[in-house]
Amino acid sequence: xxxxxxxxxxxxxxxxxxxxxxxxxxxxxxxxxxxxxxxxxxxxxxxxxxxxxxxxxxxxxxxxxxxxxxxxxxxxxxxxxxxxxxxxxxxxxxxxxxxxxxxxxxxxxxxxxxxxxxxxxxxxxxxxxxxxxxxxxxxxxxxxxxxxxxxxxxxxxxxxxxxxxxxxxxxxxxxxxxxxxxxxxxxxxxxxxxxxxxxxxxxxxxxxxxxxxxxxxxxxxxxxxxxxxxxxxxxxxxxxxxxxxxxxxxxxxxxxxxxxxxxxxxxxxxxxxxxxxxxxxxxxxxxxxxxxxxxxxxxxxxxxxxxxxxxxxxxxxxxxxx
Numbered sequence: 001x002x003x004x005x006x007x008x009x010x011x012x013x014x015x016x017x018x019x020x021x022x023x024x025x026x027x028x029x030x031x032x033x034x035x036x037x038x039x040x041x042x043x044x045x046x047x048x049x050x051x052x053x054x055x056x057x058x059x060x061x062x063x064x065x066x067x068x069x070x071x072x073x074x075x076x077x078x079x080x081x082x083x084x085x086x087x088x089x090x091x092x093x094x095x096x097x098x099x100x101x102x103x104x105x106x107x108x109x110x111x112x113x114x115x116x117x118x119x120x121x122x123x124x125x126x127x128x129x130x131x132x133x134x135x136x137x138x139x140x141x142x143x144x145x146x147x148x149x150x151x152x153x154x155x156x157x158x159x160x161x162x163x164x165x166x167x168x169x170x171x172x173x174x175x176x177x178x179x180x181x182x183x184x185x186x187x188x189x190x191x192x193x194x195x196x197x198x199x200x201x202x203x204x205x206x207x208x209x210x211x212x213x214x215x216x217x218x219x220x221x222x223x224x225x226x227x228x229x230x231x232x233x234x235x236x237x238x239x240x241x242x243x244x245x246x247x248x249x250x251x252x253x254x255x256x257x258x259x260x261x262x263x264x265x266x267x268x269x270x271x272x273x274x275x276x277x278x279x280x281x282x283x284x285x286x287x288x289x290x291x292x293x294x295x296x297x298x299x300x301x302x303x304x305x306x307x308x309x310x311x312x313x314x315x316x317x318x319x320x321x322x
Contacts, residue, residue, distance in 0.1 A: 033062035037210025172294030
């Protein structure tokens with residue numbers, strides 16, 4: 001696990017950025033090899049939008065077992081929310097020497113074999129990658145526009161958590177393969193390392209992506225940013241836009257987990273909880289696991305039965321939003 005040591009929270013140091021390029025990158029890499037839960041229709045749509053010559057420029061980025069890529073293909077600055085067209089122009093302007101220096105820094109002078117063609121023809125690769133990004137953006141742009149209500153709801157959700165002193169809840173539920181506890185965010189990573197947040201702002205970037213996507217940059221000097229699947233994006237990707245809700249606890253936890261947390265007043269069994277919430281037992285188990293991971297619920301076995309109850313932290317959260 002890669003570790004980001006955050007320490008205490010200062011709400012001013014946590015920001016939300018609506019950067020469309022990170023969503024384009026997430027959906028494109030999903031379509032060309034790194035399956036991260038995007039619906040097949042979107043994987044097909046992205047592949048169909050990119051010409052075969054330009055698609056070849058995507059393949060080095062999706063090398064199995066690698067989690068790092070040159071800084072050149074990452075966002076210019078998520079905090080500034082630059083248009084995708086600005087990044088495309090930057091890719092066209094990067095020199096061969098700049099890219100080689102970038103790769104030297106990332107790969108330590110030994111780039112993977114899949115990057116061999118990039119080393120030999122850096123400018124050609126940069127132009128192809130820029131064109132592939134432009135083509136993918138043409139497919140994603142309508143979805144980005146459609147997602148605006150959900151994106152603004154996510155800004156509100158993080159803002160509520162900051163004002164209520166519950167940013168730990170947001171970080172604890174960012175991703176199925178991440179864990180936040182005791183001031184440390186741990187992220188599953190084939191090339192793990194350790195980082196200190198220090199005085200840098202932490203920028204959260206909600207993505208239009210499959211539920212398994214996670215794109216991070218922990219070693220920039222100006223900010224740490226994390227691209228994560230936006231809550232509610234699954235229905236949007238499947239063509240079922242989710243309505244914008246006003247309930248504050250739902251904004252913070254999502255409607256299903258807020259519903260489950262609210263149903264735990266009498267410490268029901270898992271079966272009783274499934275009946276109370278009208279959810280499948282497997283769904284109840286999954287969401288209870290995520291609520292337990294962020295310290296809001298606890299499960300206790302008594303014979304064959306497992307009862308679920310709110311922890312003191314979960315009770316405090318309920319009191320805060322009543």
